[in-house]
Amino acid sequence: MNDSPLGFYVHVPFCTVKCSYCDFNSYAGIEDMQAEWLAAALVEAKLWAPRLMGRRVSTIFIGGGTPSLLSGDSVSRLLDEIRRRIDIDQDAEITLEANPESVEPERLNAYREAGVNRISMGVQSLDASELVFLDRIHSAARAEWAFETIRSAGFDNVNLDLIYGLPCQSLETWQSTVERVLGWNGHGPDHLSCYALTVEEGTPLAARVTAGRVIEADPDLVADIADWTSERLMRAGFEQYETSNYARDGLRCEHNLIYWRNQEYAAIGPGAHGFVDGARYQVVRSPRVYIDRLRPDHELGQVPEGLPSPAIVGAERPSERENLIDTLTSGLRLMEGVDESSLPDTYDEFRPTLDWAVDSGLARRADGRLSLTRRGHAVANEIFVRLLEVAPA
Ligand code: SF4
Incomplete structure (x- = not known):
């Protein structure tokens, strides 16, 4: 029996708008597929269950995309089905990713009742012009309100994502964002992920860089920002446990630790990547094809490496x-x-x-x-x- 911890990832492909820098498998304007996506994800979780027998799942991560667009009932049905069929630790870390504009008090209460015990919110910046550059649709005030609402719903393990190294950013605007989130609700977040912007191939941002309409940030300034961040967050009581990640009170992200320690994780949902029994696999990216392949009447056919989901389109066993x-x-x-x-x-x-x-x-x-x-x-x-x-x- 393999008793090393296993993570379980669920990919939610919906977003309200598509940000210019984002190369995640997420789409705006397909909200009407939510019910079909949920039905497909429930089928996929069920197909995985026999394969994961005897494995102990210590984390679930509902990521995206924007999972906070899902109704409380959808998250509840999803987690009930996973728990009913797969051996999930009693004290498993269960994270749901949120964006400020879709945070709603009632939904948060439902997520908590469904078992979600960690929220990871994409704030990125509190500077109005930086938010416009990133195509983010929230304001600083909405992000702060969302954080307070998450705390009021009883979540005591909250991560915020921030991005530095933007072309229009100065050390001062970054410092202002960090200082403000540290003061939110008196205590600030329990975890911070501070990532340097990377220009991903194929994104609208990459096209703007290639056309010379956006000049990438000065690497020396980016290095100064990274140094300042590390020093400031440690002074605020955070432990830097990974290049870009900081935790307070031991609240490291257990799910991401599984990735960084190169341990295994099952993954469902369009475009998800998993690593189970020594095989790395990818699920088909298109939400429409994903839904079609998981219809109950779909032929299972030949799935690479004998993996259980007909939505898997590629798998290999690394040497x-x-x-x-x-x-x-x-x-x-x-x-x-x-x-x-x-x-x-x-x-x-x-x-x-x-x-x-x-x-x-x-x-x-x-x-x-x-x-x-x-x-x-x-x-x-x-x-x-x-x-x-x-x-x-
Ligand atoms: S909200 Fe997040 S996942 Fe959605 S498009 Fe923007 S960066 Fe990508």
């Missing part, structure tokens, strides 16, 4: 070496680093590169673990590129 690279490149994002003694023999191929990182002051070894130093985190992507360039023995 030990590929898996090790994933363990290193995700685990070294964590301040705890990786346990070198648990790594397979192929790790020897990567030792010279990591010895170089230690000798250069970019990584350190302590108590059998290898982790990046503060300087190492600042140039983590360069270290990861060197790891990917290591030729197979």
Whole structure:
């Protein structure tokens, strides 16, 4: 029996508008598919149940998209079905992603009654011009109201997502956003994810950058913002446990820790990626095709790697070496680093590169673990590129 923790991810593809920088599998204008999406997700959860027998699920993450567009009844039916068929820990972390404009008191109460115990809200910025640049449709006042409403509904584990490194952003506007959210409701959030903006290929933002209509932020300013953020949040009582993530009172995101520790997770919903029994798989991206493939009368047909959902369109079993690279490149994002003694023999191929990182002051070894130093985190992507360039023995 495999007793390592398993995560369970549900992808909700609906958004009110599509933000210019976003390459997630989310769509505006398809709200009328919500009932069919729910019916399909319930079928997909049921198909996964036999495959997950004997596995202990310690986290559920309802992500998107904008899951806070779902009714309380939809979330309740979804979680009831998952719990009825799959062994979910009594004290599992159950996160639902929200956006300020769709937060509603009644829905929040219903989510809590359904078992959601963590809310992750995409605030991104409190500066009006930055919100316009990002195509976000909430105001700073609405975001603060939404946070207070989430607290009033009894959620004591709340994350806020913020984005820095915007072309129109200064250190001062970023500092103002951070200081304001830290003061919300007297205590601020329990967790903060502060991500640097990345220009993703194929997005409207990438087209604007290519056309010269948007100039990317100065990398020195981005580095200054990252340094200030880390120092300020630690002073406010947060622990930085991952390159971009900060937690108070031990409230780390257990679901994301599963990803960063390269552990396994089942995933359902259009465009979701999962990792179960050593196989990585993807679910079809199109919500319409997803719904059609999960109709009860759909032929199961040939699903890659013998996986249980007819909505899965691709799967592969990474080699030990590929898996090790994933363990290193995700685990070294964590301040705890990786346990070198648990790594397979192929790790020897990567030792010279990591010895170089230690000798250069970019990584350190302590108590059998290898982790990046503060300087190492600042140039983590360069270290990861060197790891990917290591030729197979
Ligand atoms: S709200 Fe989030 S998921 Fe939806 S389009 Fe914007 S960034 Fe993407």
